[in-house]
Amino acid sequence: MTSVTIKDVWKYYGKTMAVKELNIEVRDNEFLCLLGPSGCGKSSTLRMLAGLEFISSGEVFFGDLKVNDIPPRDRDIAMVFENYALYPHKTVFENMANPLKLQRMNKTDIKERVVWAAQMLEIEELLQRKPVELSGGQKQRTAIGRAIVREPKVFLFDEPIAHLDAKLRSHMRGELKHLQRRLETTTVYVTHDQLEGMTMADRIAVMHEGVLQQLGTPGEIYNHPVNEFVAGFVGEPPMNFLDCRIEGAGDSASLVYDNMNLALGGEQSRILETKGAAREVRLGIRPDDLTIEMGTDHGLELSAKIFVTEPLGGDMLIEADFGQDRMTIKRKIAELGQPGDACGIAVNSEKLHVFDRDTGEAFF
Amino acid sequence: MAVNTIHREPPEQSAYRGVRRVDHSPQIFNNQPARYYLMWLLLPAVLLLAAISLYPFVWLIYMSLHEVQLAPGKSDLWAGVDNFTRLFSDKSFARGWVTLFKYSALCLSVEISLGVLVAVILNNSRLEKLFITIFLMPMMMAPVVAGFLYMFLYNGTFGWYFWLLRSLGVLDGGTILGNKSWAMAGIVATDVWQWTPLIALITLAGLKRVPQEQLEANMVDGAGPLRNFFSVALPNLYPFLLIAILLRFMDNFRFIDTILIMTGGGPANATKILPTYLFDVSFKFFELGRGAAIAFTLLLLTILLGLILTKIFEDPTRKIKTDGMD
Numbered sequence: 001m002t003s004v005t006i007k008d009v010w011k012y013y014g015k016t017m018a019v020k021e022l023n024i025e026v027r028d029n030e031f032l033c034l035l036g037p038s039g040c041g042k043s044s045t046l047r048m049l050a051g052l053e054f055i056s057s058g059e060v061f062f063g064d065l066k067v068n069d070i071p072p073r074d075r076d077i078a079m080v081f082e083n084y085a086l087y088p089h090k091t092v093f094e095n096m097a098n099p100l101k102l103q104r105m106n107k108t109d110i111k112e113r114v115v116w117a118a119q120m121l122e123i124e125e126l127l128q129r130k131p132v133e134l135s136g137g138q139k140q141r142t143a144i145g146r147a148i149v150r151e152p153k154v155f156l157f158d159e160p161i162a163h164l165d166a167k168l169r170s171h172m173r174g175e176l177k178h179l180q181r182r183l184e185t186t187t188v189y190v191t192h193d194q195l196e197g198m199t200m201a202d203r204i205a206v207m208h209e210g211v212l213q214q215l216g217t218p219g220e221i222y223n224h225p226v227n228e229f230v231a232g233f234v235g236e237p238p239m240n241f242l243d244c245r246i247e248g249a250g251d252s253a254s255l256v257y258d259n260m261n262l263a264l265g266g267e268q269s270r271i272l273e274t275k276g277a278a279r280e281v282r283l284g285i286r287p288d289d290l291t292i293e294m295g296t297d298h299g300l301e302l303s304a305k306i307f308v309t310e311p312l313g314g315d316m317l318i319e320a321d322f323g324q325d326r327m328t329i330k331r332k333i334a335e336l337g338q339p340g341d342a343c344g345i346a347v348n349s350e351k352l353h354v355f356d357r358d359t360g361e362a363f364f
Numbered sequence: 365m366a367v368n369t370i371h372r373e374p375p376e377q378s379a380y381r382g383v384r385r386v387d388h389s390p391q392i393f394n395n396q397p398a399r400y401y402l403m404w405l406l407l408p409a410v411l412l413l414a415a416i417s418l419y420p421f422v423w424l425i426y427m428s429l430h431e432v433q434l435a436p437g438k439s440d441l442w443a444g445v446d447n448f449t450r451l452f453s454d455k456s457f458a459r460g461w462v463t464l465f466k467y468s469a470l471c472l473s474v475e476i477s478l479g480v481l482v483a484v485i486l487n488n489s490r491l492e493k494l495f496i497t498i499f500l501m502p503m504m505m506a507p508v509v510a511g512f513l514y515m516f517l518y519n520g521t522f523g524w525y526f527w528l529l530r531s532l533g534v535l536d537g538g539t540i541l542g543n544k545s546w547a548m549a550g551i552v553a554t555d556v557w558q559w560t561p562l563i564a565l566i567t568l569a570g571l572k573r574v575p576q577e578q579l580e581a582n583m584v585d586g587a588g589p590l591r592n593f594f595s596v597a598l599p600n601l602y603p604f605l606l607i608a609i610l611l612r613f614m615d616n617f618r619f620i621d622t623i624l625i626m627t628g629g630g631p632a633n634a635t636k637i638l639p640t641y642l643f644d645v646s647f648k649f650f651e652l653g654r655g656a657a658i659a660f661t662l663l664l665l666t667i668l669l670g671l672i673l674t675k676i677f678e679d680p681t682r683k684i685k686t687d688g689m690d
């Protein structure tokens with residue numbers, strides 16, 4: 001129920017830099033996801049928001065209040081830890097009641113709140129159990145219960161569902177998102193799983209090696225990645241990259257790879273020209289934006305050979321080789337080509353991305 | 365176990381699954397002879413140990429049921445339970461128990477609270493390693509030496525502690541060990557000085573194992589440092605404290621070297637804990653039968669208290685509670 005502003009925040013552990021000049025504003029009631037690979041500084045950022053870690057330099061505001069020097073207990077936050085961090089000697093009820101007890105709420109109110117949260121999370125029958133008697137999913141619900149009982153200003157989640165099995169994880173994604181909408185509480189959610197970010201967040205902050213790469217809605221991140229890292233990190237299966245050469249100029253540039261010649265649209269060509277793209281660039285294209293046809297007389301831009309096919313039930317992933325490179329194509333139809341079969345690949349040129357080969361910056 | 369091994373089965377074998385039973389049990393169960401072989405190997409050692417520890421115990425019971433004769437050639441007289449029944453009317457025996465409990469309770473409470481405090485301070489100190497080395501020194505000392513050291517410190521002519529207490533005006537007359545109300549404090553202080561480090565060390569080991577995340581979660585929940593210690597760290601320390609308390613309470617019931625050296629049970633029996641009385645009965649009055657009876661009660665109570673303590677401090681996380689909500 002407050003905005004969170006991270007302003008020029010740096011984090012050093014001794015000489016190791018974990019977070020570099022971070023600027024993020026989490027809006028009131030927003031579900032913001034910190035997304036990035038292992039070791040990119042997500043947890044460090046979250047722990048600075050919680051007050052569990054000193055801020056090396058920079059400022060953190062909750063609303064207008066600077067919280068740098070406020071200890072965790074006075075920040076009015078609730079945090080869910082990766083390993084749940086339940087108190088083993090306390091029952092589920094006592095675990096969930098802990099923050100309320102520390103607020104000196106009276107017993108009947110505590111009971112009411114805990115039962116309310118337990119009902120919401122469907123763990124009422126477990127209230128008298130100890131954490132050792134719970135399954136992973138139940139522990140995780142208890143940890144979330146402990147966070148939601150007291151209507152904090154901000155929820156902080158550190159990979160709360162990373163240790164659950166795939167099915168439960170997908171179920172909990174929906175539950176958590178629903179819960180956040182219902183409670184209308186500003187939320188910062190850390191994950192390394194891009195699917196969690198894409199499905200749950202209002203906005204995603206993609207981090208890499210301590211540096212914020214891009215901050216935007218899942219749609220923006222997916223459709224307009226600002227650089228090669230973001231493009232490759234978000235999306236499953238990941239984006240295909242292909243080193244190409246630009247030929248032509250002005251309004252009619254084209255990308256050349258081997259004997260493929262891909263004509264770019266007028267606007268795309270102009271962007272490359274105004275941004276002064278080098279000749280050598282990297283093409284990025286998502287598996288969904290490729291078309292495949294079997295046989296040799298396909299008339300498509302690229303001729304390739306099937307390397308392997310991976311049926312996913314409804315969809316089919318096809319990996320195809322051409323020259324030194326390999327691409328993944330995702331198709332609805334299950335054309336069952338055999339490995340080694342010839343095929344043709346067409347690129348949806350409206351959906352393609354071009355990156356600077358040195359800096360990784362996206363031109364579009 | 366079986367679930368994992370099934371995947372490692374070679375394909376030819378899994379074709380037979382359901383027809384031929386493939387045994388995936390660990391080796392030891394298949395190889396019964398191996399276990400017997402081990403047992404025979406261990407047998408001599410086990411027998412020897414049993415004999416060594418059982419013999420004195422059996423002898424103790426024998427003595428407690430006899431009037432043991434010391435003169436050579438005289439055989440012991442059967443006394444039945446006389447040695448035990450006489451204890452009921454023995455005032456010194458009862459007083460010995462009271463003094464023992466007082467002594468043990470004082471030692472334990474001071475040592476535990478001080479030990480935990482020291483451990484917490486050490487845990488947050490940069491000089492942890494150095495301090496541990498220094499703190500360990502009293503523990504290395506033989507109890508008799510500790511006794512002599514403290515007698516020196518308490519000495520009524522040149523003892524530092526004596527001088528200190530006198531200067532502060534708390535000790536009005538006599539010496540520390542010669543004063544009926546100060547003597548107990550004197551021997552407790554010696555025990556505390558020597559054994560607090562052990563408790564601090566055990567607690568420190570426990571503190572290192574308190575999960576950081578639990579402490580952090582509690583901080584976020586709104587707990588201050590003190591609250592955090594009592595509601596998260598301390599419960600996690602219970603198993604460690606149990607070990608410390610068990611060790612110390614059993615030692616208090618056994619070790620009388622320091623007391624024998626320092627006061628011998630005086631003044632006016634103020635420090636005559638039961639084991640000291642037992643020593644007197646057996647080796648001053650030479651009533652070995654009665655001494656054995658006293659020793660037997662001491663043994664029984666030590667075992668009983670040990671069991672009770674284990675029950676109290678039982679790791680609460682292991683307890684399974686299946687009833688529903690109230």
Ligand SMILES: Nc1ncnc2c1ncn2[C@@H]1O[C@H](COP(=O)(O)OP(=O)(O)OP(=O)(O)O)[C@@H](O)[C@H]1O
Pocket residue numbers: 013016017018036037038039040041042043044045192
């Ligand atoms: N207490 C610490 N002391 C020293 N270095 C640390 C400490 N905590 C984290 N780091 C370093 O800081 C960097 C960022 O760590 P952080 O825990 O924030 O990563 P993360 O994005 O949460 O990764 P993961 O997904 O694996 O949890 C890493 O390089 C890590 O090694």
Ligand SMILES: [Mg+2]
Pocket residue numbers: 042043044158
């Ligand atoms: Mg982390």
